[in-house]
Amino acid sequence: MGKKRIKKILITGAAGLCGSVLYDGLLRLGYKVIGCDIQKKASRAANNLGIKINKNIKIVDLRKLNKVLKITRGVDAVLHFGGIPRHKPNEDVYYKILDHNILGTYNVFESCRANKVKRVIFASSAHAIGYHNRKKKLNDKSILRPDSHYAVSKCFGEALASLYADKYNIKSMSIRIGSVLPKPTDQRFLSTWISFRDLVQLVDIGLKNKKLHCSVVYGISKNKRAWWKNKSAYKLGYKPKDNAEKHLRQIITKNESKDKIALRLHGGVFTSDGYKGNLKDILKR
Numbered sequence: 001m002g003k004k005r006i007k008k009i010l011i012t013g014a015a016g017l018c019g020s021v022l023y024d025g026l027l028r029l030g031y032k033v034i035g036c037d038i039q040k041k042a043s044r045a046a047n048n049l050g051i052k053i054n055k056n057i058k059i060v061d062l063r064k065l066n067k068v069l070k071i072t073r074g075v076d077a078v079l080h081f082g083g084i085p086r087h088k089p090n091e092d093v094y095y096k097i098l099d100h101n102i103l104g105t106y107n108v109f110e111s112c113r114a115n116k117v118k119r120v121i122f123a124s125s126a127h128a129i130g131y132h133n134r135k136k137k138l139n140d141k142s143i144l145r146p147d148s149h150y151a152v153s154k155c156f157g158e159a160l161a162s163l164y165a166d167k168y169n170i171k172s173m174s175i176r177i178g179s180v181l182p183k184p185t186d187q188r189f190l191s192t193w194i195s196f197r198d199l200v201q202l203v204d205i206g207l208k209n210k211k212l213h214c215s216v217v218y219g220i221s222k223n224k225r226a227w228w229k230n231k232s233a234y235k236l237g238y239k240p241k242d243n244a245e246k247h248l249r250q251i252i253t254k255n256e257s258k259d260k261i262a263l264r265l266h267g268g269v270f271t272s273d274g275y276k277g278n279l280k281d282i283l284k285r
Ligand SMILES: NC(=O)c1ccc[n+]([C@@H]2O[C@H](COP(=O)([O-])OP(=O)(O)OC[C@H]3O[C@@H](n4cnc5c(N)ncnc54)[C@H](O)[C@@H]3O)[C@@H](O)[C@H]2O)c1
Pocket: 012, 013, 014, 015, 016, 017, 018, 019, 036, 037, 038, 039, 042, 043, 044, 045, 046, 060, 061, 062, 063, 080, 081, 082, 083, 084, 085, 086, 099, 100, 104, 123, 124, 125, 126, 176, 177, 178, 179, 180, 181
């Protein structure tokens, strides 16, 4: 990192669930925050949880390089959370993913290079390692095994983060996010949940840590049943305050319970959707 402290940050996807949580949380921590999104109304995920979005969001379509170049001018860091956040079962969203996630992420990193932005925090996903055997605990060195086209876009983003760190010295943290929710409500979330305040803390560390080069961390709270070892995050200073286990009584659904494929693999129902694979081969890899 340069000598100057990170002060002014841009959040892409600021009308979304994570974007709104981070906008609010980082403003409180004293950052100067700019938010942008393709739209000004709350995303479906934010809306479902009744989350209020910031009114000052600027409209920017990440697919347009000239717009991204303009909005990233003069900022110290970008939190890249904009894009399509899911794989929709039985729906061909691949071309949308290609546009919004792959092209959009390229435009973000390339604009940061052109505008000498020092850091990028990239919203990756645990689905990037979705096809691993659930019996195995994973860490930041585990190989990528995406479970959907959506997850491939996250692998692309992590690769781009690595390239731009090594070649252009743009520091980055790719967060393989589990499940961002006020509280865990499904059995799966006992392992994958991250609370709002832990997400804000992790991103704040990504913005402040002086030794950061290009880290991959897991976006989870300190869950007793976590499937991912988060040593790389702890090494940077992450001290999660929450543990999904404390919310055991509020677990009301078991969405994976009848899905024999989902239950064996890290990515859950993303792995079984449209599945024509061979479980034996997957598990022994
Ligand atoms: N919420 C989670 O549990 C979770 C888990 C893993 C990864 N993530 C990742 O975190 C990020 C944010 O997720 P979220 O849950 O807040 O989703 P969200 O849908 O609430 O927010 C995403 C935002 O991105 C915006 N967007 C989409 N395409 C865009 C474009 N071309 N230009 C500008 N904005 C665009 C949408 O309008 C939306 O407001 C996503 O990249 C997602 O893949 C989230």
